[in-house]
Amino acid sequence: MGRYVIRRLLQMIPVFFGATLLIFLMVNVMGDPIAGLCGDRQCDPATAAQLEKEFGLDKPVWQQYLTYMGNVFTGDFGTAFNGQEVTELMASAFPVTIRLTIVAIFFEIVIGISLGVLTGLKRGHPVDTSVLLLTLVVISIPTFVTGLILQLLLGVEWGWIKPAVSSDAPFNELIVPGLVLASVSLAYVTRLTRTSIAENKRADYVRTAVAKGLPRHRVITRHLLRNSLIPVVTFIGTDIGALMGGAIVTERIFNIHGVGYQLYQGILRQNTQTVVGFVTVLVIVFLVANLLVDLLYAVLDPRIRYA
Amino acid sequence: MSNTTKSPEEAFAEGMAGTVVPDVSSKQDKTRSLAQDALRDLIRRPMFIVSGILIVAILIIASFPTLFTSVDPLACDLKHSMEGPSGSAWFGYNFQGCDVYSQTIYGTRNSIIVGVLTTIFSLIIGGLVGVLGGFFGKWTDALLSFVTNVFFGLPLLLAAIVILNNFRDEKGMRNAGVMAVVLTLSVVGWMSMARVMRGAVMQVKQADYVAAARSLGASTSRMMFRHVLPNSITPLIVVATISLGAVIGAEATLSFLGIGIRPPAISWGVMISEAQGRISQGLHPLLFPSGMLTITVLAFIMLGDAVRDAFDPKLR
Numbered sequence: 001m002g003r004y005v006i007r008r009l010l011q012m013i014p015v016f017f018g019a020t021l022l023i024f025l026m027v028n029v030m031g032d033p034i035a036g037l038c039g040d041r042q043c044d045p046a047t048a049a050q051l052e053k054e055f056g057l058d059k060p061v062w063q064q065y066l067t068y069m070g071n072v073f074t075g076d077f078g079t080a081f082n083g084q085e086v087t088e089l090m091a092s093a094f095p096v097t098i099r100l101t102i103v104a105i106f107f108e109i110v111i112g113i114s115l116g117v118l119t120g121l122k123r124g125h126p127v128d129t130s131v132l133l134l135t136l137v138v139i140s141i142p143t144f145v146t147g148l149i150l151q152l153l154l155g156v157e158w159g160w161i162k163p164a165v166s167s168d169a170p171f172n173e174l175i176v177p178g179l180v181l182a183s184v185s186l187a188y189v190t191r192l193t194r195t196s197i198a199e200n201k202r203a204d205y206v207r208t209a210v211a212k213g214l215p216r217h218r219v220i221t222r223h224l225l226r227n228s229l230i231p232v233v234t235f236i237g238t239d240i241g242a243l244m245g246g247a248i249v250t251e252r253i254f255n256i257h258g259v260g261y262q263l264y265q266g267i268l269r270q271n272t273q274t275v276v277g278f279v280t281v282l283v284i285v286f287l288v289a290n291l292l293v294d295l296l297y298a299v300l301d302p303r304i305r306y307a
Numbered sequence: 308m309s310n311t312t313k314s315p316e317e318a319f320a321e322g323m324a325g326t327v328v329p330d331v332s333s334k335q336d337k338t339r340s341l342a343q344d345a346l347r348d349l350i351r352r353p354m355f356i357v358s359g360i361l362i363v364a365i366l367i368i369a370s371f372p373t374l375f376t377s378v379d380p381l382a383c384d385l386k387h388s389m390e391g392p393s394g395s396a397w398f399g400y401n402f403q404g405c406d407v408y409s410q411t412i413y414g415t416r417n418s419i420i421v422g423v424l425t426t427i428f429s430l431i432i433g434g435l436v437g438v439l440g441g442f443f444g445k446w447t448d449a450l451l452s453f454v455t456n457v458f459f460g461l462p463l464l465l466a467a468i469v470i471l472n473n474f475r476d477e478k479g480m481r482n483a484g485v486m487a488v489v490l491t492l493s494v495v496g497w498m499s500m501a502r503v504m505r506g507a508v509m510q511v512k513q514a515d516y517v518a519a520a521r522s523l524g525a526s527t528s529r530m531m532f533r534h535v536l537p538n539s540i541t542p543l544i545v546v547a548t549i550s551l552g553a554v555i556g557a558e559a560t561l562s563f564l565g566i567g568i569r570p571p572a573i574s575w576g577v578m579i580s581e582a583q584g585r586i587s588q589g590l591h592p593l594l595f596p597s598g599m600l601t602i603t604v605l606a607f608i609m610l611g612d613a614v615r616d617a618f619d620p621k622l623r
Contacts, residue, residue: 018454018460019458023461140601140602140604141597142604148593156587244462245464248465270472279462282462282465286460
């Protein structure tokens with residue numbers, strides 16, 4: 001187990017550097033890193049040259065990348081457009097987005113898996129057909145449409161929730177935004193669980209469990225569900241990274257000042273430090289979540305052993 | 308990186324490799340290939356028929372918008388601003404006083420172009436990466452898998468925004484145009500296809516007919532394109548159909564965020580983006596393009612679903 005974790009951690013290193021180099025190149029080579037520093041106007045040539053020297057932009061790109069990475073490993077992510085440390089922005093943005101992601105994952109697990117088990121057990125039943133159709137519709141409606149309409153109905157028309165989330169973003173204000181963020185993945189979780197349950201329902205071990213007289217709920221939770229959850233856990237695990245990076249739309253609609261908001265501002269204002277810094281952290285989150293998923297397999301299915 | 312992580316599309320297409328037996332049956336021969344079987348099966352599925360009719364209708368709208376409306380989508384009259392649906396304007400007017408029905412019809416083309424072209428491009432990139440990695444294995448595979456994993460590590464939407472933010476029009480405003488959106492979405496969206504293709508090729512490569520071709524002295528390219536590729540392409544086609552819907556949604560998301568296709572160009576995303584600020588004054592400028600978008604995405608997902616079920620031998 002320990003050796004497996006170490007091997008996986010070592011394998012993550014090149015992917016980490018590859019992904020961060022890629023975003024670094026996208027921002028610094030394709031874009032104009034100093035464009036955002038003179039406000040909306042173009043910088044005059046003399047100022048531009050001085051700024052380039054100051055930020056080391058006159059050096060070759062690989063050298064800039066190495067310098068940047070060196071700084072990152074000492075905890076220095078640079079400064080944002082308004083002179084604020086990027087690490088400060090992170091400290092305010094990440095807790096908000098993590099809370100939002102937790103709410104979303106909670107909905108995925110509770111609603112998604114319950115609906116999946118229900119429909120998987122009743123395959124062909126009208127309940128199954130209608131839930132399946134519903135998941136298709138949910139997958140097809142873009143998140144921003146769901147978000148805008150829920151915000152209008154629940155927030156503005158009926159006044160059940162606040163249409164905009166306050167800057168502290170406590171859990172209770174994040175329920176509806178979390179549901180919106182989760183909606184598409186929730187539908188996928190339902191479908192995945194359904195297929196998996198329906199496939200395993202006829203397995204020998206289920207018949208054995210029924211034959212030895214176990215109560216139905218025990219057969220389902222202990223035997224059927226545990227064996228069917230592996231693809232679902234994989235999906236939810238990889239989704240953590242996607243949710244945190246994909247919250248741009250949800251955070252924009254509900255005015256949540258999280259990672260997506262900061263990144264979007266950073267991109268629009270061409271603030272390279274913010275963009276590269278936040279994406280670097282997101283890449284780490286993605287890689288670690290993937291590793292955790294693989295380790296969870298062994299918990300769910302003792303037949304899987306890592307040597 | 309883990310090769311156990313799969314996107315829903317990959318999970319969808321899993322286990323479908325090598326299901327299409329090469330079409331060797333002649334006319335006299337009564338045995339049907341799996342492809343023919345699947346086709347027969349497909350035309351009897353209500354899901355396939357419904358989605359097929361929808362897609363044909365959408366393609367006709369995209370190709371010949373003038374058949375459906377004679378109103379110029381850009382001829383707007385402020386005196387109609389935010390008027391609701393009526394006999395003369397079925398979907399009402401937006402804040403600028405433009406005919407929402409006419410805009411929805413004309414917006415179809417850009418959304419479909421982005422969807423189809425992006426899917427074709429990412430099919431080519433992903434298919435090529437997958438075939439080469441799966442077929443040659445060893446360091447080729449290691450290298451290509453590494454590249455795939457690196458792209459997978461980046462959040463897709465973010466990468467697209469970062470790239471598209473660099474495109475400006477003459478006035479220095481953010482405006483990417485259709486082709487820039489197509490290329491960007493292709494560059495950030497080919498990875499699932501590469502993984503599906505790689506898996507399928509690795510499975511097919513082991514088949515006896517490939518070994519037979521090799522022992523008969525077939526060249527590498529002949530084995531790859533005549534034997535391996537035709538037998539491993541089905542899962543890729545399924546993923547492509549499903550992702551076509553997703554791409555159309557992604558284009559709309561980008562326009563919604565104010566990046567990518569921008570006015571005066573019309574797309575459903577642009578219309579929704581313009582409608583969102585006035586949502587409390589009237590829902591119709593938002594609902595109609597959203598409805599069309601949803602129906603289109605739904606049609607492609609249903610088509611992909613039906614094709615997958617028809618080709619999956621496990622369900623027979």
